[in-house]
Amino acid sequence: MRQYLVRHGESVYNAEARVQGRADVSLSDLGRRQAAALATWARSLPADVTIDEIWSSPLARAHETATAIARALGLPLRIEDELAELHAGIFQGRLWADLEAAFPEEVARWRSGDADYAIPGGESRAGLAARGRAALERLAERPARHMIVVAHGGVLTAALGSLLGRSHPLLARAAERPFTKLPALANASLTFLDWPGPELSAFNETEHLAAP
Numbered sequence: 001m002r003q004y005l006v007r008h009g010e011s012v013y014n015a016e017a018r019v020q021g022r023a024d025v026s027l028s029d030l031g032r033r034q035a036a037a038l039a040t041w042a043r044s045l046p047a048d049v050t051i052d053e054i055w056s057s058p059l060a061r062a063h064e065t066a067t068a069i070a071r072a073l074g075l076p077l078r079i080e081d082e083l084a085e086l087h088a089g090i091f092q093g094r095l096w097a098d099l100e101a102a103f104p105e106e107v108a109r110w111r112s113g114d115a116d117y118a119i120p121g122g123e124s125r126a127g128l129a130a131r132g133r134a135a136l137e138r139l140a141e142r143p144a145r146h147m148i149v150v151a152h153g154g155v156l157t158a159a160l161g162s163l164l165g166r167s168h169p170l171l172a173r174a175a176e177r178p179f180t181k182l183p184a185l186a187n188a189s190l191t192f193l194d195w196p197g198p199e200l201s202a203f204n205e206t207e208h209l210a211a212p
Contacts, residue, residue, distance in 0.1 A: 001140060002201075004051075005191040006069075006150045009034035011061040014187060017096050020152075021088025021122065024060045034188035034209060035065045039072035041190070041208040042148065051075065052144035057083035057151045065188070066150035082135035085152035089122025125158060132159030140195040153185040160191070163198055170203040 009031030013020045027035060042051065055078045056066035062083070070077040090106065091099055100107050109117050118124040132155040139149060160171060185191065185204050192202040 001144060001195045002146050003136065003140065003193045003195070004146070004148045005136075005156055005193055006038060006065065006148060007153050007156060007185040007187055007189050008057075008059075008062040008065040008150060009038070010187040013093075019088050019091045019094050019096060019099070020061075021086055021092040022059065022084060023088075023092055026060050027064045031061065031065070031187065032068075035068035037209050038065065038188055038190075039068045042069045043072050049146055051146050051148055053078060053142065053147040055080050055083065055139060055147060055149045057081075057085065057155075059084055059152070062150045062152060066148070069148060069150070080135055080139065080149075082131050082138075083149065083151040083155060086125075086128045086154040086158075087119075087121075087123040089119035091119055091122070128155060129158040129162040132156065133162040135159070136163065136193070136198075140198070156191065157185055160193070160200065160203075163193075164200055168200060170200050 008027070010028045011020060011025045011031055012028050013023060013025045015028045015030070045051070051073055054066055054070045054073070054075050056062050058079050058081055063077075063079075066077055090103060094102060106120060110119060115126040115129075116124050118127065136149070136159050139147065157171075160168075164171060186206050188206070188209055190202065190205040190208065192200070194201055
């Protein structure tokens with residue numbers, strides 16, 4: 001079984017360089033164009049690839065992206081709550097540039113890389129990784145050959161790190177996201193995870209976004 005893992009299109013908060021976490025923000029204009037490009041990609045999959053299910057985080061930016069794909073394929077959209085992004089607690093809604101001045105001690109502890117440190121009012125990296133991994137493993141047990149899973153950069157990379165190890169060649173080569181110490185996934189990127197295994201056959205692919 002192959003899971004096509006999709007990070008949502010650019011959101012309004014992405015465009016503003018603002019911490020999102022569980023904030024339920026919508027796609028930007030660019031994000032809607034990226035969602036349309038993903039829909040085009042899904043329609044152009046090879047004839048022997050039939051998407052059986054489409055799953056999404058409940059948060060608006062992922063839900064809007066997944067809805068564009070689901071409509072293009074004529075499939076129902078299914079929601080998995082455990083695919084939601086890291087709960088960023090007191091950081092949520094703040095500009096990235098302002099965090100250090102507003103919460104110097106908390107930012108220092110988060111940047112230390114301590115997987116068990118939870119942002120006040122929020123979640124730890126360890127908790128995020130366990131939750132994301134469990135969600136992908138649970139979906140991999142479903143009777144589907146191919147599924148699309150639309151979620152967030154934090155939860156997807158944390159889950160992949162837990163499943164595959166951070167030393168995996170594709171993950172180790174990826175540039176780290178500032179602040180989070182997780183490999184970066186671009187907005188509307190594609191990552192292919194094959195089960196059983198799992199095996200990572202593609203990571204952070206964006207060629208579909210350059211298509212006319």
